[in-house]
Amino acid sequence: MTAVFTPIDPTQVAAAPVTAAALPPDPELPEVRRTLRTTQARDVLPLVGAAAAAAALAWLMYFAVAPWSGVLGFVMLWYAFFVGLYALLVSMDGDAPLIKDRVAAVAAHSLAAVLLLALVVVIAFTMWRGRAVLPYGNFYLEDMSIAGPLDPLAVGGILHSAIGTLIMIALALSVTIPLGIVCAVFLSETSGGFTRFVRTIVEAMTALPSIVAGLFVYAGLITLQGLSERPGFGWAAFLGQKSGMAAALAISIMMLPIIIRAADVVLRLVPGTLKEAASALGASRWRVVWHVIIPTARSGITTAVILGTARGIGETSPVLLTAGVATAFNLNPFSGPMSSLPLVTFSLTKSPSAAFIARGFGAALVLLLVVLILFVIARIIGGRALGEQTPRQSRVAARASQRDVARMSARHVPEARVPDETYRPPSPPAAGVA
Amino acid sequence: MTVTEATTYSPPPDEAPADSPRPLRSRRNPADVAFRSIIVSAGVIVLSIMLMVGLFLLYRAREAIDAAGWGFLTTAEWDPDGGNFGIAAVLTGTVLIGLTAIIIAAPLALGTALYISEYAPFSLRRTLINLVDLMAAVPSVVYGLWGLFLLQPDILVVGDTGEGLPRWLATYFGWIPVFSITSGGTPIDPRDPLISDSVFKSSTFIAGIVVALMVAPIATAVMRENFSQAPLSEREGAYALGSTKWGMVRAVVLPFGVGGIIGGIMLGLGRALGETIAVFMVISVVFTVQPRILESGTSSVSSLIALKYGEASLFATSALMAAGLALFVMTLIVNFGASAVIARSRSGSVSDA
Numbered sequence: 001m002t003a004v005f006t007p008i009d010p011t012q013v014a015a016a017p018v019t020a021a022a023l024p025p026d027p028e029l030p031e032v033r034r035t036l037r038t039t040q041a042r043d044v045l046p047l048v049g050a051a052a053a054a055a056a057l058a059w060l061m062y063f064a065v066a067p068w069s070g071v072l073g074f075v076m077l078w079y080a081f082f083v084g085l086y087a088l089l090v091s092m093d094g095d096a097p098l099i100k101d102r103v104a105a106v107a108a109h110s111l112a113a114v115l116l117l118a119l120v121v122v123i124a125f126t127m128w129r130g131r132a133v134l135p136y137g138n139f140y141l142e143d144m145s146i147a148g149p150l151d152p153l154a155v156g157g158i159l160h161s162a163i164g165t166l167i168m169i170a171l172a173l174s175v176t177i178p179l180g181i182v183c184a185v186f187l188s189e190t191s192g193g194f195t196r197f198v199r200t201i202v203e204a205m206t207a208l209p210s211i212v213a214g215l216f217v218y219a220g221l222i223t224l225q226g227l228s229e230r231p232g233f234g235w236a237a238f239l240g241q242k243s244g245m246a247a248a249l250a251i252s253i254m255m256l257p258i259i260i261r262a263a264d265v266v267l268r269l270v271p272g273t274l275k276e277a278a279s280a281l282g283a284s285r286w287r288v289v290w291h292v293i294i295p296t297a298r299s300g301i302t303t304a305v306i307l308g309t310a311r312g313i314g315e316t317s318p319v320l321l322t323a324g325v326a327t328a329f330n331l332n333p334f335s336g337p338m339s340s341l342p343l344v345t346f347s348l349t350k351s352p353s354a355a356f357i358a359r360g361f362g363a364a365l366v367l368l369l370v371v372l373i374l375f376v377i378a379r380i381i382g383g384r385a386l387g388e389q390t391p392r393q394s395r396v397a398a399r400a401s402q403r404d405v406a407r408m409s410a411r412h413v414p415e416a417r418v419p420d421e422t423y424r425p426p427s428p429p430a431a432g433v434a
Numbered sequence: 435m436t437v438t439e440a441t442t443y444s445p446p447p448d449e450a451p452a453d454s455p456r457p458l459r460s461r462r463n464p465a466d467v468a469f470r471s472i473i474v475s476a477g478v479i480v481l482s483i484m485l486m487v488g489l490f491l492l493y494r495a496r497e498a499i500d501a502a503g504w505g506f507l508t509t510a511e512w513d514p515d516g517g518n519f520g521i522a523a524v525l526t527g528t529v530l531i532g533l534t535a536i537i538i539a540a541p542l543a544l545g546t547a548l549y550i551s552e553y554a555p556f557s558l559r560r561t562l563i564n565l566v567d568l569m570a571a572v573p574s575v576v577y578g579l580w581g582l583f584l585l586q587p588d589i590l591v592v593g594d595t596g597e598g599l600p601r602w603l604a605t606y607f608g609w610i611p612v613f614s615i616t617s618g619g620t621p622i623d624p625r626d627p628l629i630s631d632s633v634f635k636s637s638t639f640i641a642g643i644v645v646a647l648m649v650a651p652i653a654t655a656v657m658r659e660n661f662s663q664a665p666l667s668e669r670e671g672a673y674a675l676g677s678t679k680w681g682m683v684r685a686v687v688l689p690f691g692v693g694g695i696i697g698g699i700m701l702g703l704g705r706a707l708g709e710t711i712a713v714f715m716v717i718s719v720v721f722t723v724q725p726r727i728l729e730s731g732t733s734s735v736s737s738l739i740a741l742k743y744g745e746a747s748l749f750a751t752s753a754l755m756a757a758g759l760a761l762f763v764m765t766l767i768v769n770f771g772a773s774a775v776i777a778r779s780r781s782g783s784v785s786d787a
C-alpha cells in the first residue's frame with residue numbers, strides 16, 4: 001500500500017507542467033482570462049517563419065546557386081521549401097499526428113487557393129484584355145460589316161452578335177422551358193417502367209457532347225439542301241442553310257436534358273407531407289401540382305432554367321456548326337448565318353489583327369458579364385430553401401389567405417357557433433349575409 | 435360511468451343484405467385526365483427527341499462504320515473520301531487530354547472541396563460555394579482565350595526557347611516515354627538551347643491544363659456536397675476520441691465521401707472528354723497517334739468535328755457522325771459509371787452537374 005501512495009516530490013511537480021496546472025490557483029496571482037480563439041500566435045508564427053525562410057532559400061537557389069529562371073519555377077520551389085520548413089517547425093511543437101494535421105491543412109488551403117486564384121485570373125485577364133474596346137460606344141451599337149482587319153477600334157462592334165445570341169437563346173428557351181418543366185413534372189409525378197426509361201434516357205443525354213448536338217442538327221437539317229426544291233416543301237427553305245433557328249435547335253437539344261434533370265431533382269425534394277396534405281384537403285392531382293408543388297419548388301426550378309441558360313449561351317461548338325459567323329445584322333432566324341457572342345469571340349481571336357483580337361476579348365467580356373448576371377439572378381432566386389418566401393411573397397400569401405377566410409366564413413355561417421378563442425376571422429363577415 | 439344514448443349502434447336487421455366489398459374506383463376527374471395526358475405526352479416528346487438524336491447518330495454512323503470495318507478503330511489518318519479513315523489518333527488524343535486534365539483537376543478539386551467543407555471560415559463558405567459554381571458556368575471560350583493568350587505564352591512556354599514547366603518536365607523526366615519530345619519522329623534533346631519554343635506549344639499538356647480548370651469546379655461541387663453530408667455525430671465522435679482535424683477527415687469525411695470523390699472525378703472526366711472549343715483553340719491538330727503529351731500537336735474527336743465538318747461530303751459527314759458516336763459512347767459510359775458510383779456511395783447524394 002505504501003508503494004502506491006508515494007508522497008509527491010515537490011521538485012517533480014515543478015518539472016511536470018501538467019501536474020502543475022492541476023494545482024489550485026495561486027491566490028497571489030491574478031486570474032488570467034483564457035483566449036477562446038482557435039487561431040493562436042503559436043499557430044501563425046511557424047507559417048510566417050516558414051514562408052520567409054522558404055523565400056530566402058528559393059532566392060538563394062535561384063540567384064546564387066543554380067542557373068534557373070522563370071516565375072513559375074520560383075513559386076514551385078518556394079512552395080516545396082515552405083512545406084518542408086513548416087513541417088520542420090511544427091515538429092518542434094508536437095508529434096507525428098500534429099505534423100500530419102498541419103501539413104494537410106496547408107495542402108487543403110493551398111489547393112483551394114490555386115483553384116480560386118485561377119478563376120479570378122481567368123475573369124480578370126478577360127477584363128484586362130477587353131478593357132481597350134469598352135470605352136468605344138460603337139462597340140455596343142454597330143456590327144462588323146464595315147470593319148476590316150486594319151480598322152481602328154472606333155469602327156465596328158458586336159451588337160449583331162449580342163442580338164443573335166438573344167434571338168437564339170429566346171427561341172431555345174421558348175421550347176425548353178415548357179417542355180423541360182412539364183417533363184420534369186412527369187418524371188417526379190409518375191412512376192413505373194416508362195418513367196424510369198425516360199429518366200435513364202434523359203440522364204444519358206446529359207452526357208451528349210455539345211459538338212455532337214451541333215453535328216446532329218448540321219447533318220440532319222442543314223445538309224437537306226435539296227428538300228425545299230421538291231413540290232410541297234417550300235416552307236422547308238430554312239432547313240438547307242445555316243440559320244439562327246438551327247442553332248436554337250442545337251442549343252435546345254443540349255439544354256433540355258440539363259434543365260429536366262436539375263428541375264426533376266428539385267421537384268423530388270418537395271416534402272411529401274405537403275402533397276399529402278393537399279390531397280387530403282380534396283385537391284385533385286393537377287391542383288396539387290399547380291398550387292403546391294410548383295410554387296414550393298419555384299425558386300429551384302428558376303435556378304435550373306437560369307443555369308441551363310448560362311450553359312446554353314456560353315456554348316460555342318453547336319453554334320459553330322449550325323449558325324455560322326456573319327458580319328452584318330441578321331434578325332431573321334430562318335435564313336442565313338447569324339452571329340453569336342461566343343462564336344464571334346472565337347473567330348475574332350483567331351485573326352492575327354490586334355484590333356480583331358481586342359474586339360474578341362471585348363465580346364468575351366460582354367459574354368462573361370451576361371453569364372455573371374444570369375448567375376447572380378439565379379443565386380438570388382435560388383439561394384432560399386424550398387418554399388421559403390421573401391417578405392413580399394409572405395405578405396401576398398397572408399392577404400390571400402385572409403381573403404379566403406373571409407370568403408369561407410361568409411359562406412358557411414354556423415347557426416350556433418361555439419365561442420372559440422383560437423378562431424378569429426381577421427375581417428368581419430361581408431355585408432349582406434345575415 | 436353512465437352509458438347514455440346506447441341507441442347509436444344497432445345490429446343490422448336480419449333481412450338486410452350481407453356486407454359486400456365496396457367497389458374501390460376513384461372517379462376520374464376530367465381535369466386530372468387532361469393533366470395526366472399532358473405530362474405523359476411531354477415525357478413522350480422528350481423521349482422521342484432524345485431517341486431521335488441517338489438513333490439518327492447510329493443510323494448515319496453505320497454507313498461509315500460498315501465501310502471502314504474494324505479499321506475504324508485502328509486507322510489514324512482521316513481521309514473519308516479516299517476510304518482511309520479511323521479514330522485511332524483522335525481517340526488517343528481525346529483520352530490523353532482527358533486524363534491529363536483529370537490528373538491535374540482531381541487533387542485541386544479534392545483540396546478545394548475539403549477546404550470549403552472543413553477548413554473555410556463559416557461566414558466565407560457560402561461565397562466560396564458560389565464562386566466554384568460560377569467557375570463551372572464560365573463559358574468554355576473564355577477558358578480557351580485564357581489558355582491561348584496567357585497560360586501558354588506567359589506562364590508555360592516563355593520566350594523564344596520555350597522556358598517553363600513543359601521544358602523542365604521534358605528535361606528531367608524525358609526518360610518516361612510520355613514526357614519525351616520528338617521532332618518529326620526523331621527524338622530531340624530538351625537541353626539543346628537552340629530548339630524553338632514551338633516544340634512545346636499547342637500540346638496535349640497545355641490543353642489538359644485548360645480543360646482541368648474547366649472540370650475542377652464540377653468535381654469540386656460533387657465532392658463538397660458529399661463531404662458536407664458526413665454525419666456530425668461521427669465527426670464529434672472522432673474529436674472526442676482525441677483526433678486532430680486531419681485525423682477526423684481521414685477517419686470520417688474521406689471514407690464517407692469516397693463515392694463522391696470517385697463520382698466527381700468521373701463526372702469531370704466525362705466533361706473533359708467532350709470539351710470542344712477550348713481544346714480546339716489551344717491545340718494544333720495532327721492525325722497521327724501521338725502519345726507524347728509535351729510535344730506540339732495532338733487531336734481530339736471534338737476538334738476533328740469542328741475542323742472537318744464544313745468541307746465534308748455526305749459520306750465524310752457520316753464518318754464524322756461515327757467519330758461523334760464513339761465520343762458519345764465514351765462519355766456515356768463514364769457518366770453512367772459516375773452516377774452509379776455516386777448513387778451507391780453511403781451519402782447517395784444527388785448531383786445537378
